[in-house]
Amino acid sequence: MSDLVQGDKTGDIALDEKVKHYLKIRYDKPGNVFLGVVHRIDRPVSGAVVFAKTSKALARMNALFREKDITKTYWAIVKNHLPESEGTLVHYILRNQKQNKSYTHPTEVKDSKKAVLHYRHVLSSDKYHLLQVTIETGRHHQIRAQLAAAGAPIKGDLKYGFPRSNADGGISLHARSIAFSHPVTKEKLYVEAPPPKDPLWNYFVGEIKKP
Numbered sequence: 001m002s003d004l005v006q007g008d009k010t011g012d013i014a015l016d017e018k019v020k021h022y023l024k025i026r027y028d029k030p031g032n033v034f035l036g037v038v039h040r041i042d043r044p045v046s047g048a049v050v051f052a053k054t055s056k057a058l059a060r061m062n063a064l065f066r067e068k069d070i071t072k073t074y075w076a077i078v079k080n081h082l083p084e085s086e087g088t089l090v091h092y093i094l095r096n097q098k099q100n101k102s103y104t105h106p107t108e109v110k111d112s113k114k115a116v117l118h119y120r121h122v123l124s125s126d127k128y129h130l131l132q133v134t135i136e137t138g139r140h141h142q143i144r145a146q147l148a149a150a151g152a153p154i155k156g157d158l159k160y161g162f163p164r165s166n167a168d169g170g171i172s173l174h175a176r177s178i179a180f181s182h183p184v185t186k187e188k189l190y191v192e193a194p195p196p197k198d199p200l201w202n203y204f205v206g207e208i209k210k211p
Contacts, residue, residue, distance in 0.1 A: 019051055038062070039072070039178055042141070044157070047074070047175025048193040060183030065138070070180040074133040074143055075122075077172035077200060078152040079162070081129060086120040089150055095140045101159055102141040104149040115139040117146055123207055128155060130204045132176075143173060155200075172200070 020033040036058030039050040052058035064070050091104040092112035105112055116136040123130055131152075133143055141160070147153060148160035154173050156166030166172065177192040195201040 015049065016051065023053065036061075038065075039070075039175075041175050044169070044171040045173045045175060046170060046193070046196050048178050048191050049175070050178060050191065057183050061180075064180055064183065068136070070178060072135060072175065073177045074135070075174045075176045075195065076131045076133055076143060076147060077128050077155045077204070078131060078147060079128055079155060080152040082119065082121070082131070082150055082152050086118075088116065088118050089146045091115050091146050091149060093139045093142060093145060102139065102145040104145050113137070113139055115142045115146060117143060119147075123204065125200065125203055128200060144171070168196075168198075170196070174201075
């Protein structure tokens with residue numbers, strides 16, 4: 001399971017606090033260190049996270065998200081085949097705050113938000129399938145809820161219908177990469193995160209790297 005990105009009621013030390021401590025030491029900063037969360041992931045999810053070191057950078061990065069000038073790519077391991085090798089899923093998602101869970105609906109319902117994702121089957125093992133997923137919308141638990149609604153819950157995701165948990169308590173959803181233009185220099189940036197080190201992820205990465 002990944003580090004908590006931002007502090008919550010568990011009281012566990014969050015990743016943003018670790019990064020703030022690093023910046024304070026690295027740049028010998030007095031007082032409080034600013035750090036804005038640009039791209040976060042749920043605790044059971046692994047992968048890339050993006051922070052901003054200044055409030056101006058955070059505002060500009062948030063604008064990129066609003067304008068959809070950022071491309072986020074995820075990898076998901078599922079047990080069941082989706083009907084097509086690639087396609088688009090469209091649902092209307094209603095978040096239940098008390099349960100910290102999102103429910104999908106085929107048509108719009110009161111207070112729901114439209115959720116759109118695109119998926120592509122990458123390869124299979126003897127029991128599981130690796131999907132590459134990109135999202136047009138950033139809804140709560142969107143990938144988890146939409147894949148489950150399509151009949152392919154993510155490996156280890158008990159909350160969305162997978163029968164067994166993963167050994168580390170995480171789920172097999174990985175924020176593989178994020179691509180965007182630097183908010184100041186406009187340089188094209190590409191951030192890629194390696195998947196967790198476990199036999200199944202190792203198998204898929206090994207197969208992808210084969211010529």
